[in-house]
Amino acid sequence: MRYHPQYRLRLAHDVARHIMLPSAALEALLVVHKPSTRVLIDLKWKIPLFLAFNLFWAILRLLFRSWIQAREAYRLGGACIPTVQGRCPGNIDILIKMMKALQTSYLLDVYLDLFKEYRCTTLNLRILWVDQIITMDQEHVKFLLATGFDKFWRGNLQKERMETFLGDGIFNRDDAIWKMHRSNARPFFVKDRIAHVDVFEKNFNRILSILLSYEAIDRPVDVQDLFGRFTMDSASEFLFGQSFNTLGGTLPIPWSAQTSKGPTSSSQGAAHLGAKGSATDDTWGEFVQAFESCQQNITRRARLGYIWPLFELFEDRSLKHQRTIRKWLDPLVSSALEDKKAARRMGVINALQEKTLLQHLVDSTDDLALIRDQLLSMLLASRDSTAVLITYTCYFLALHPDVLQRLRAEIIEHCGPHGSPDYDTLLQLRYLRAVINETLRLFPPVPLNIRESRADCTLPPADPTYATGDHTPLYMPGGVNIVWLPMLLHRNPVLWGPDADEFNPDRWLHPDRVAKCVANPFMYGPFSFGPRTCLGRGYGLNEASYFLVRLLQHFDEFKLHSESQPPESRPREEWKLKEGRQAKEQIWPAAAMTLFVKGGLWMRLKRSDAMLESL
Numbered sequence: 001m002r003y004h005p006q007y008r009l010r011l012a013h014d015v016a017r018h019i020m021l022p023s024a025a026l027e028a029l030l031v032v033h034k035p036s037t038r039v040l041i042d043l044k045w046k047i048p049l050f051l052a053f054n055l056f057w058a059i060l061r062l063l064f065r066s067w068i069q070a071r072e073a074y075r076l077g078g079a080c081i082p083t084v085q086g087r088c089p090g091n092i093d094i095l096i097k098m099m100k101a102l103q104t105s106y107l108l109d110v111y112l113d114l115f116k117e118y119r120c121t122t123l124n125l126r127i128l129w130v131d132q133i134i135t136m137d138q139e140h141v142k143f144l145l146a147t148g149f150d151k152f153w154r155g156n157l158q159k160e161r162m163e164t165f166l167g168d169g170i171f172n173r174d175d176a177i178w179k180m181h182r183s184n185a186r187p188f189f190v191k192d193r194i195a196h197v198d199v200f201e202k203n204f205n206r207i208l209s210i211l212l213s214y215e216a217i218d219r220p221v222d223v224q225d226l227f228g229r230f231t232m233d234s235a236s237e238f239l240f241g242q243s244f245n246t247l248g249g250t251l252p253i254p255w256s257a258q259t260s261k262g263p264t265s266s267s268q269g270a271a272h273l274g275a276k277g278s279a280t281d282d283t284w285g286e287f288v289q290a291f292e293s294c295q296q297n298i299t300r301r302a303r304l305g306y307i308w309p310l311f312e313l314f315e316d317r318s319l320k321h322q323r324t325i326r327k328w329l330d331p332l333v334s335s336a337l338e339d340k341k342a343a344r345r346m347g348v349i350n351a352l353q354e355k356t357l358l359q360h361l362v363d364s365t366d367d368l369a370l371i372r373d374q375l376l377s378m379l380l381a382s383r384d385s386t387a388v389l390i391t392y393t394c395y396f397l398a399l400h401p402d403v404l405q406r407l408r409a410e411i412i413e414h415c416g417p418h419g420s421p422d423y424d425t426l427l428q429l430r431y432l433r434a435v436i437n438e439t440l441r442l443f444p445p446v447p448l449n450i451r452e453s454r455a456d457c458t459l460p461p462a463d464p465t466y467a468t469g470d471h472t473p474l475y476m477p478g479g480v481n482i483v484w485l486p487m488l489l490h491r492n493p494v495l496w497g498p499d500a501d502e503f504n505p506d507r508w509l510h511p512d513r514v515a516k517c518v519a520n521p522f523m524y525g526p527f528s529f530g531p532r533t534c535l536g537r538g539y540g541l542n543e544a545s546y547f548l549v550r551l552l553q554h555f556d557e558f559k560l561h562s563e564s565q566p567p568e569s570r571p572r573e574e575w576k577l578k579e580g581r582q583a584k585e586q587i588w589p590a591a592a593m594t595l596f597v598k599g600g601l602w603m604r605l606k607r608s609d610a611m612l613e614s615l
């Protein structure tokens, strides 16, 4: 067994260090200095005494740490990162507010409110006395991911949360294992590999027939679920050489239809909804559901922070799902390992160009768990992010019919009403790229991301374009988590202008605005930056572009159908009174590692006239 529930060990270690050690010290003190009065030996007095001593010890420890930090900050010449001052000890009120916001607020709005309140772009939340940095500062993001890359890693706390799910995969490792994964995967993302569109065409045709059949009976469809199947089937074929065929499964039915048929109907053909709203009653559905549940459970851990192991003392919430994931992936890996042995016996050596990533990994190691973990990470990377991109693009096309018409015109001009575009043609579609850029700006598929400092260091001064910036470096203590928020960075009016919250693809075609973005490359980072920047950028953009072109050749009207969403997943009334996008958002954006639309994105698509004529 490879998996060790290490988080329990960590918890035990912390309890020993912070509670048992001081208690033992006090006990020893009592034994040495036999107290003259009997009160101290009395159990009735002993318990409060021990509690008081532990409290005293904890306070002493915190004071000592603050002193060490202040000294280090001075030595390194950095100012302290502004710290949130809640009303309750340990900022428990802030923690409660953040947990509540998950149920009621617009995505990341709690953070934005704090940044506004403290008039800065990098903050220390210090929840339960544990430092926790959040940042939407361009300069700090740059340092974290690029110029100061060596000073950060994914970190122990993040690994602890993700270990059961991602194990040895690229998203959960640093240094040697990460480098190995990255160099193993890199050859699969060169232009020759990613330029193929036949897999996308095949899967698009399946989507097309589903959409047409829904259109024929005038029923709305959850495109988020459908697009997740498209990217899953395309990714599995790209990575394993074998499609999971999730497009062959049952699709979810609208909420309204579920309730009108009564609760028993769900066992008669209607699909169950997965954690992110996907239907999961088909063959690979079990896998997809486990995959999504793990992401949800891990997100919950991240929200609870340092203390999450307390809530999973007796049950690792990801373990059950991880077993399901293994049940589906391990046989694929085993059979690839068998094939390799057979091929070696016959003296066959496959050229890299002819191999899938799975075959390539199998050639590099016999370690089944290592290969499986890496495949899972790659599936996660390639399925979710691209599906989110096309889902949110369709959302915006439904809100902005003018953009839809202009985009169709461009597509038909370059690709014709039916043609299948190739890689180079796709690169010429400037307006399409502007629409994609704009969607990724407002809804970056990875809206927040975490790193941990390896040791004490200083962050460069905050971005000087912010009026309130204090131009000194900031002291960053070692072993501390730092969360960076591309979604807030991308919507900052200081960087993007007063219309930062508007969907306006034209901003990407306006010379002055483009020049600003070129001069400040770190104000826009949907694919991250630096040595860990997205490997699949070209592949994902090609996939999304191809898909959107084919979709828009066939459909010219996109209409949202919110009635099909469960009521609790619709945008909340109180958002209408607030500033920013939330006042007019028609869906509820949510995040569990990647972004998604709560309750699904239900739409009706209407066939274009050109398409009707060709039938």
Ligand code: HEM
Pocket: 170, 171, 182, 185, 378, 381, 382, 383, 385, 386, 389, 444, 445, 446, 449, 450, 526, 527, 528, 531, 532, 533, 534, 535, 536, 537, 539, 540, 541
């Ligand atoms: C629109 C689509 C996509 C977006 C917005 C996106 C975004 C990102 C982001 C933000 C990261 C950094 C994650 C982190 O450091 O924690 C990342 C990493 C990565 N992405 Fe993508 N991605 C997309 C598509 C893809 C696709 C299609 C693939 C593969 C087929 C892929 C493969 C990877 C890999 C392997 C990494 C890990 C890189 C490393 O840690 O060294 N991505 N992506």
Ligand SMILES: *[C@@H]1O[C@H](CO)[C@@H](O)[C@H](O)[C@H]1NC(C)=O
Pocket: 275, 292, 293, 294, 296, 297, 316, 317, 318
């Ligand atoms: C994990 O998350 C899923 C989806 O949110 C939830 O249904 C499930 O109960 C969680 N697993 C455990 C063991 O708590």
Ligand SMILES: *[C@@H]1O[C@H](CO)[C@@H](O)[C@H](O)[C@H]1NC(C)=O
Pocket: 430, 431, 433, 434, 437, 508, 509, 524
């Ligand atoms: C889209 O954004 C990228 C930056 O990621 C930029 O290089 C490119 O010029 C933009 N393209 C268009 C057409 O907006």
